[in-house]
Structures are given as C-alpha cells and as structure tokens.
Amino acid sequence: MKRDYAKEILAGSPQAVARLISWLEDEDERAYSIMEELYPHTGRAYVIGITGSPGAGKSTLTDKLIRIMRKGGLTVGVVAVDPSSPFTGGALLGDRIRMSDHSTDPEVYIRSMATRGFLGGMAKATCDVVKVLDAFGKDIIIIETVGVGQDEVDIVGLADTTCVVLVPGLGDVIQSMKAGVMEIADVYVVNKADRDGADQLNMEVNARIEQDIHIKMSGWVPPVNKTIAVDNVGMQDLWESILKHRAFLEESGRLVEKRRKQTYQETLRMIHNELFRLIRDQLSEDGRLDRLVEEILERKRDPYSTMREILSEWLDSTPKYKEAL
Amino acid sequence: MAKKIKIIVAKPGLDGHDRGAKLLARIFAEEGMEVVYTGLRQTPEMIVAAAEQEDADVVGLSSLSGVHNYFFPRVVELLKDKGLNDVLVVGGGIIPVEDYDFLQKSGVKAIFGPGTPTMEIVNFIKSNARAR
Amino acid sequence: MFDEKVLEKIKAGKEKWDQGPVAKTLAKAPEQKPVFTTISGTPVERIYTPLDIAGLDYERDLGFPGQFPYTRGVQPTMYRGRYWTMRQYAGFGSAKDTNARYRYLLQQGQTGLSVAFQLPTQAGYDSDHPLSMGEVGKVGVAVDSIEDMKVLFDGIPLDKVTTSMTINAPATVLLGMYLALAEEQGVPWDKVGGTVQNDVLKEIICRGQYIYPPKPTMRLTVDLIEFCQKHVPRWNTISISGYHIRESGSTAAQEMAFTIADGIAYTQACVERGMDVDSFAPRLSFFFNAFTNVLEEVAKFRAGRRYWAKVMRDRFKAKDPRSMMLRYHVQTGGVTLTAQQPLNNIVRVALQTYATALGGAQSLHTNSYDEALCLPTQEAVTVALRTQQIVAEESGATDTIDPLAGCYYVEKMTDQIEQDIDDYIKKIDAMGGTLAAIEQGFIQKEIQNSAYRFQKEIESGERIYVGINKYTMEEPPPTNLLKVDMSVGDVEAAKLKKLRAERDQAKWKAALDNLRKVSQTDENVMPAVIEAVKAKATVGEICDVWRDIYGQYRPKEFV
Ligand code: B12
Ligand SMILES: Nc1nc2c(ncn2[C@@H]2O[C@H](COP(=O)(O)OP(=O)(O)OP(=O)(O)O)[C@@H](O)[C@H]2O)c(=O)[nH]1
Numbered sequence A: 001m002k003r004d005y006a007k008e009i010l011a012g013s014p015q016a017v018a019r020l021i022s023w024l025e026d027e028d029e030r031a032y033s034i035m036e037e038l039y040p041h042t043g044r045a046y047v048i049g050i051t052g053s054p055g056a057g058k059s060t061l062t063d064k065l066i067r068i069m070r071k072g073g074l075t076v077g078v079v080a081v082d083p084s085s086p087f088t089g090g091a092l093l094g095d096r097i098r099m100s101d102h103s104t105d106p107e108v109y110i111r112s113m114a115t116r117g118f119l120g121g122m123a124k125a126t127c128d129v130v131k132v133l134d135a136f137g138k139d140i141i142i143i144e145t146v147g148v149g150q151d152e153v154d155i156v157g158l159a160d161t162t163c164v165v166l167v168p169g170l171g172d173v174i175q176s177m178k179a180g181v182m183e184i185a186d187v188y189v190v191n192k193a194d195r196d197g198a199d200q201l202n203m204e205v206n207a208r209i210e211q212d213i214h215i216k217m218s219g220w221v222p223p224v225n226k227t228i229a230v231d232n233v234g235m236q237d238l239w240e241s242i243l244k245h246r247a248f249l250e251e252s253g254r255l256v257e258k259r260r261k262q263t264y265q266e267t268l269r270m271i272h273n274e275l276f277r278l279i280r281d282q283l284s285e286d287g288r289l290d291r292l293v294e295e296i297l298e299r300k301r302d303p304y305s306t307m308r309e310i311l312s313e314w315l316d317s318t319p320k321y322k323e324a325l
Numbered sequence B: 001m002a003k004k005i006k007i008i009v010a011k012p013g014l015d016g017h018d019r020g021a022k023l024l025a026r027i028f029a030e031e032g033m034e035v036v037y038t039g040l041r042q043t044p045e046m047i048v049a050a051a052e053q054e055d056a057d058v059v060g061l062s063s064l065s066g067v068h069n070y071f072f073p074r075v076v077e078l079l080k081d082k083g084l085n086d087v088l089v090v091g092g093g094i095i096p097v098e099d100y101d102f103l104q105k106s107g108v109k110a111i112f113g114p115g116t117p118t119m120e121i122v123n124f125i126k127s128n129a130r131a132r
Numbered sequence C: 001m002f003d004e005k006v007l008e009k010i011k012a013g014k015e016k017w018d019q020g021p022v023a024k025t026l027a028k029a030p031e032q033k034p035v036f037t038t039i040s041g042t043p044v045e046r047i048y049t050p051l052d053i054a055g056l057d058y059e060r061d062l063g064f065p066g067q068f069p070y071t072r073g074v075q076p077t078m079y080r081g082r083y084w085t086m087r088q089y090a091g092f093g094s095a096k097d098t099n100a101r102y103r104y105l106l107q108q109g110q111t112g113l114s115v116a117f118q119l120p121t122q123a124g125y126d127s128d129h130p131l132s133m134g135e136v137g138k139v140g141v142a143v144d145s146i147e148d149m150k151v152l153f154d155g156i157p158l159d160k161v162t163t164s165m166t167i168n169a170p171a172t173v174l175l176g177m178y179l180a181l182a183e184e185q186g187v188p189w190d191k192v193g194g195t196v197q198n199d200v201l202k203e204i205i206c207r208g209q210y211i212y213p214p215k216p217t218m219r220l221t222v223d224l225i226e227f228c229q230k231h232v233p234r235w236n237t238i239s240i241s242g243y244h245i246r247e248s249g250s251t252a253a254q255e256m257a258f259t260i261a262d263g264i265a266y267t268q269a270c271v272e273r274g275m276d277v278d279s280f281a282p283r284l285s286f287f288f289n290a291f292t293n294v295l296e297e298v299a300k301f302r303a304g305r306r307y308w309a310k311v312m313r314d315r316f317k318a319k320d321p322r323s324m325m326l327r328y329h330v331q332t333g334g335v336t337l338t339a340q341q342p343l344n345n346i347v348r349v350a351l352q353t354y355a356t357a358l359g360g361a362q363s364l365h366t367n368s369y370d371e372a373l374c375l376p377t378q379e380a381v382t383v384a385l386r387t388q389q390i391v392a393e394e395s396g397a398t399d400t401i402d403p404l405a406g407c408y409y410v411e412k413m414t415d416q417i418e419q420d421i422d423d424y425i426k427k428i429d430a431m432g433g434t435l436a437a438i439e440q441g442f443i444q445k446e447i448q449n450s451a452y453r454f455q456k457e458i459e460s461g462e463r464i465y466v467g468i469n470k471y472t473m474e475e476p477p478p479t480n481l482l483k484v485d486m487s488v489g490d491v492e493a494a495k496l497k498k499l500r501a502e503r504d505q506a507k508w509k510a511a512l513d514n515l516r517k518v519s520q521t522d523e524n525v526m527p528a529v530i531e532a533v534k535a536k537a538t539v540g541e542i543c544d545v546w547r548d549i550y551g552q553y554r555p556k557e558f559v
C-alpha cells in the first residue's frame, strides 16, 4: 500500500516527517508532491534564526530557549545545521547533543542537517524542512546555522527574527561588524557574558547600532541581550526581545512584507534550482558534460556559446522535460 | 544528490567511555556517512527518539560498563515498537563473547569487540544499512 | 655539564661514525623503518650523546632528590626508605562484596585502599534512581548512604590504612561519609589519611562523570580543599589526573601538560578564594599513567616534577618546598592491554611497573591481565599485585634513586617533554586559561587527534601491537570472567527503602534544608554535608539539592 505521507504528517507522525526530510535532503523526486500537499498548511509557525561564529553558544542558547518556549506551552521544531566535509562528503552533526534534555519531548522535534556542499550557513533543503515542520504544527521553528564567517547570511531569507550571537574575546568583532553579519541582526546576543570583555563588546555593539539607525531606518532598533547560556542566565530577557521583535513585525505589517520578499526569492530560487537540476542531470547522464568540459578546457569551444547551445536545445525539447515534471 | 548513510552513535547509560565511540564517529564521517553523536548518558528512549527524528539508517551502541544486556535489547525493542524495523543496530565495547548470542537474538545485528579494525565495522555497516 | 673541548671531540667523533660505520651498514642493510618514534609519536634518534644535553646544568635542572626542582624525586631517600604504596583500585557489587576484596588484598600485602564506586554514585544518583537501572554494582561498589560506607570499611581501622576514593563531582559527599565514619570509629580527623579525586575538570575533558556546570562544580572542589586544609590536615584534597587523559588517547607530553593546566586552574581557584598558596598546595596530589615505553614514561615523570616545581615557585610564589612537590599515584596503562592473548598483558604491566619505579611514583595500581575482558578476577588481581612486589623486591629498581639520570636519551627526552608542556601551557594561557580551553574544546580535540593518529598507525601496520596487528592467533573465547549479579540492584533498592523509612525524618529534612541554604551562600558546604550524611541523607538526595540550585551540565562533545 502506498503511504500518504502528507496525511501522516498532518496527523502528527514524526517518522513521516523524518522520511520526508531525508528525501528533501537527497533531492529525491518523491518529496515534491508531498510538499505540494503540505504547502497550504504552512505559514503558521514563527521562524527564529540563530547564527554566529563557531562555538559562540548557538546550540546552548537554543537548548535554553526551547526550555522557555515549552514552559510557555509552545511546540518547537529545531533545524540544526553542521558543515559537511568537502573532502569526504561525510559530516559530524553535533548540535543535537546540547539539546538532549528535550529529545524525548514529543512536542519538540530536532533534526540535524549537513550542508552537503551548500554555502550560506545552511543546507540546501533547510527552507523546505522549515515548511515541513511548520505543516507538522510546530509553533516555533529554530534554525541553528553553521558557525558562520562573514558573508554567510542566508538565514535572513528564511527567519522572521534573526539572532546574531557574539562572544567577547574573539577579537573578530570589529572585523565582522564591517561585514554583512551585523546588518542582519534583529536581536543581538552577547553570550558568554561571564567572560572578560563582555561589557566592552556590549558597548561596541551598541555604538554600532546607533550608527546604523540612520542608515537602516527600519523603525526597529535591535536590542542587545547579555546571556550566560551555560548557566541559563539572561535567557528570559532574550526571549522577550524576540517576542518584541515579533510584535513589531506583526504590528507594523512588516512580517507580511518580509514574507512576501521571502516568497519572491524562494519562488525564483526554486525555479532556478529545478531548471538547473534538470539540465545538469540530463547533461551528466551520458557523460556529455564531461566531454563538453574537456573540449572547453582544450579551447575547442567556449563556455559562452556552449551555454547558449544547451539552452536552445533544452527549449526545443521542452515537451520531453515536461514529462519529468 | 547521492544518498548518505545516516548513523546515530550513542552511549547508553552512565558509561563515560567514549574514546571508541568518538573514534568511530570520526571514521564514519570520513567514510562519507552523516553521523549524529549523541554524547553520554542516553536512555534507550532518547536514542530511539533521535533515531526516529533523524531518520537514521543505523544505530550504533557503545558500552564498556557491562550494561549491554540491559540496554541493547531495550533499544531494539523500542525501535520495533515505533515500527522502525529496518534500522540496523550494531554494537561494540567490552562485551563478553558469551553474551553475543543473546544480543544477536534480541536484534543487534553485530557486535564488535576491542581490537576490531575500524574498517571492518565500516564495511559491515555499508553492506548492511537499508536503502530508503 | 660538559667541557666545550670534550663536546667538540664528541661532535667530530659522531660525524665520523655517521659517515663511516653507520653509512656503510645502512648501505648494506637499511634500518627497519625510516623513522623511529615513541608511542607518543616523538621521533627517536639512532643514538644520543652529550651533544644532546650540552645545555644541561646539573644543579639547576636536576639537583638532588627532595630538593628543587625535584627532577630526581620528591623525597631524599625514596624507595630505600619505603616503597610506593601498593594500592589496587577495586570495587564491585555491594559494599559487602567489596569489603571482602579489600580484606583479601590487605592480606596479600597491599598497603593502601582505593575505592572504585559504581557509576550511579559517581554521577550522583541513588541505586534506585531510574537512571541507575542496570548499572548498580556493575563496575564499582554501590554506596548510597553512610550505612554502606560502614559496611565497606567494616573491620578496617581508618587510622591504620590510607584510602583513595575515585569520586569527583560528589566528592564532598563521599568524603563527608568517610569523615563521619572515622568519627564513629573514634579516629580523630587529623589521623585520617587518604585522597579524593575531586578533579572535575578532567571529568569534562575526558571521563564523563560531571554533574554541574564548571563554575559551581569548581566551587564544591574548592570547598573541599579549604575544609580539609583546616580540619583534615593529612588528607590529599584532590588528585589532579592525567591518567584518564592518557587513556583517552593523549601523548605522554599532553598527559602531563593538560594535567598541569588543570592543576594551575585549581590552584588559581583556591588563591582566588583567598587561601594562601602554601596552606593548601602541599596537599594537592596527582595521578598519572604508565605505558610500556619505559624510557619515555620516566622522562615524562621527571619533566612533570621539574615543571610543576617551577610553576608553583614562579607563577604562584609558593615558599614552602612541599607546595612545589609533584606527588603522584600511577596506574598502569589499561588501554595498552588487549583482549587478545590476555596473558601477554602481564608482561606489559611488568614493564609499566618498572617504568613507574624508575620514575619515582608515590603509589601504584597495576592492571590485571583480564583488563580488556572484565573487572579483575581475584586470580588476575593477585598477579597484578605480585608484579609490583616483584619489581619492588627483586628488580633492583628501588635500590638507588632516579637511576636513569644522566642517560643522554632520558635527559634529552625529559627536556623535550618539559618544552612541550611549556608550549601547551603558554597556548592555554593565551586562550584565557584552562576553563576557556576546555570550553573551546582545545584540550579535547588535541587528545582525540592523538587517539585517532594512534589508531591509524595500528591499522596501517606502521606501529606494531602484539596480538592485534602482528603475531595474532586463533583463540577460544576467554573463560573465568568476573560477573556481577544483576540482583545487586534490587538488594540496594530494598536497603534504600528501609533507610528512608527508618531514619529520623525531622533531622534528615532539617539537614537537607540547611544544606540548601548554605549552598546558596558563599559559606563552605562541607559542614552541612557532613551533617546531612550523618542524618542519613543519601548521595542522590544531596546531589539533587545542588542540581536544583546549580543546574545540570551537558558539555559540548568535540569529535
Ligand atoms: C580507556 C578506559 C577508560 C578511560 C576512558 C576514557 C574515555 N574517554 O573513553 C577512563 C580512564 C576514564 C576509564 C574509566 C573507567 N573505567 Co575504563 N577502561 C578503559 C580501557 C582501558 C580501554 C577502553 C578503550 O577506550 N579502548 C580503546 C577503544 C578504541 O576501544 P573500544 O572502546 O573497545 O572500541 C572498539 C570496540 O570495542 C568497538 N566498539 C566500541 N564501541 C562501539 C560502538 C559501535 C557502534 C561499534 C560498531 C563498535 C564499537 O570498536 C572499537 C574499535 O575497535 C578498558 C579496558 C580495555 N583495555 O578495553 C577499561 C574498562 C572498560 N573500564 C572499566 C571500568 C570499570 C571503568 C570505571 C567504571 C571504573 C570506575 N569504577 O570508576 C571508570 C569510569 C568511567 C566512566 N566515566 O564511565 C572496565 C569495565 C568493566 C566491565 N565492563 O565489566 C574495563 C573493561 C577495565 C577493567 N577490566 O576493569 N576507563
Ligand atoms: N563561559 C561560557 N561558556 C559558554 C556559554 N554558552 C556556551 N558556552 C560554551 O561554549 C561552547 C560552545 O557552545 P555551543 O552551544 O556548542 O556553541 P555553538 O555556537 O552551537 O557551536 P557550533 O555549533 O559548533 O558552531 C561550549 O563549551 C559551551 O559550554 C556561556 O554563556 N559562557
């Protein structure tokens, strides 16, 4: 008997969720029709992104936030992303450990994901997984990104509230302030406030925010929260900051705006991805891509005309591709 | 996108011996698997919840504190209760040979003792993990 | 130490030897491998000469036993005065089972006791806690209350024997029980001697029996040190442990370096508490490993003694010589022992014992040949104890102090290891200290990388491991394994039920309430703990009070 995954998921089956996520990760065709069925049931969850440098305390913060949310009766989905090794393709997914206390709570669903070569601090399928958990009925979805560097800021495209976690004494703060990471924060977290330099960092961040107000003009001044996540200190305030940001987005109509933008990006991206996948798979199948590459390398042809040639071929044979959809 | 073997490496009970488990976790990842290492002090319920949510193909149990006969069958049982029948369960650690039979009968597919070359374990997993 | 002219001559001679006989022999027959390394991966030269230790200054770098920098030993007569304490780590089943093993060992000439607690006790759970199911008495003795402690030491006068207890996060509780028991036996606290491990940092690094987050758990550690300094002067308040670091995969130098880093963190914490360094440092003790490469181990011990002495003198400005002495217990390397051809392990342990004796330890546990199979059987532990006795009585290693001093190779390696230690300590300082280095996983990752490298060497055949990758053979499955009955769990649970029903409830409650109150202030918890154990509060009940206040800890795992 063919299983109806969408139905199972809507009825609350964690296993159906788990399998669907695997298929999404694998880009397995079976996933897409299920996603179509689930889509009408999405859009309800509030999505929180937690990003920051490696070891900043993202998982510890997530663990403690889950605790607060559960006390408040909210159900939670977590997507924790760790990098895949570019050499072996394997991955060590270590974030889950810190959330062990919640692992048997049926209202908390934690899923680890490997980036599988995808850049931007997330896995390619992360945005789909968020939808699955949304349809699954989780009130809040937390995305813990890979420990990010400077330009890996895809999380803004996905989260309603993005928390940027900073820690004192890393020495790279000023550095990262120059780059994109700071611009994306809706809420700042100065974690490890038990360490020397926390106040200093706090000041620097606040100064920076003041500068930005004039440029950003968004009407939202990102609050800075000091936390000691390991000792569960400052967590309630952090949660309140997130709630305030949510209220701001909702009341100002910016949530709708934000989601419109996200949907726009996502729709384009999905078209892009699928087109790309179809063409790539077709080209790779009979080894043609390799041959083309060789020819380009030997300067027997150039990549520009090759691209045009392939696209025009593809457009000519669209009925054939239509089948695949 | 090539399918990857997803494996949970878990330490059931209060056992703190994690040298072998961490070594294997690293080697599994190097062999292209996606590895969730659960850390210490896992109850069978926690291990099975992780296996369920992560859609794990394999659950690897490591025990060096003489509690394998208590914990391993419980993990298998809970997996079965949840209908996760095709998850491959393997184990290792300090396990007297005389217990192998009991453990295998209760659903642990293979047991690997001290001194086992890690590639032997990797090969076993690769050839016995399910497709999904 | 050598005359310039002599060195010149040796240098010329060595060059001639290299280019002459060595080159000629190599041309005919290459050596067995291109590079020789110790088990820690340190390259080893063909020979060592005075050239390698040209900078050695006898007075400055070696000195005399019992004198700064203690390279040659911490005591002026060493084993000529008294052998190391022979102290087998033992514990399984109920307190009664283990008491029988202790009496047997003492009869066989063992000179100190060492308690292996069951994992529930080490994790601060009672035997009837849900998380204790299946674990009770399995790999250590079940001690839930002072009643168990009484049975454990039944017939053993606490002023006649010293006891080491491997207990960490709940160390205050088990020491509290021991002290209360001493009182009951009529032994004054200043006559009680022994050690608690009390080293919570290495639990986070590599042993896994942590309970509370780093800061509050360190507070308990320091409370214990402070209390004993005032009231139990002969007690070793901590056993700063490299043993487990090495067992987890570290090299010899890393073992010493990370242990000293932990030692610095504890000393710092005590100083920050306001204690004068010389008031507590003489009672800091250490615990190391001994692997089979005898010469490397000896160098490690010597380097560690020298480095610690300097740390205490220069960093902490200690004045009392006893503060500068690295006094330590050794356990032979369990992880070097194989399940394959287990009798071979007797030989490994003998070499490791020899290394310990040449290295100048204060006490020793020798592992049993069935190490990789089960807890030691009585037969196996007897052989292990006899191994110590043979090395002490027959080998001659105990007749003169630090006999390998002046050996070019050992001196060179001592220098090298000391240098490695110093490099690590500087790195850790730069990270913001030991706690920060642990939190970032630096220490854990260094250890695991070494473990990984070792495993790869074995599997590639680069390093020979007898019975594992060479000289293997078919064997029947081992028999005669020590088994702990599953029924211990029920027995212990029943005992607890009775205890809880029969104790003076009001007294018990008042004691726990008081403990809770004290734990929320800066006051030392020890008196309240002792009061609570006397009121028959259990290990789990006391640890729960702190779980409530301090929270539970789940460290990041670095793979
Ligand atoms: C190293 C060690 C330690 C270290 C652990 C460090 C660490 N972070 O892991 C330290 C010193 C901390 C330690 C402490 C204790 N130890 Co210990 N320890 C050992 C020792 C010597 C070696 C284990 C080891 O790491 N081997 C190297 C690794 C690579 O091998 P491995 O784990 O066996 O893994 C291989 C296979 O077993 C298998 N495998 C293992 N796990 C898995 C998992 C999967 C999924 C698969 C497929 C395969 C697999 O594959 C691996 C590769 O070959 C053994 C004895 C021995 N020689 O085996 C005792 C031993 C396990 N320890 C023992 C005891 C009792 C303890 C203590 C409980 C004592 C006490 N009462 O305090 C403590 C407490 C530990 C705790 N917190 O739980 C006993 C257990 C007795 C029993 N089971 O009946 C042993 C057997 C020693 C003995 N004979 O007394 N120990
Ligand atoms: N001192 C201190 N340590 C903290 C604090 N929060 C977290 N840590 C420690 O910092 C380390 C990293 O914490 P994680 O939560 O794993 O950090 P992360 O950002 O999720 O790390 P990655 O996912 O690996 O990038 C751990 O050792 C934590 O115990 C804090 O507030 N103070």
Ligand SMILES: [Mg+2]
Binding pocket: A058, A059, A060, A094, A095, A144
């Ligand atoms: Mg994380």
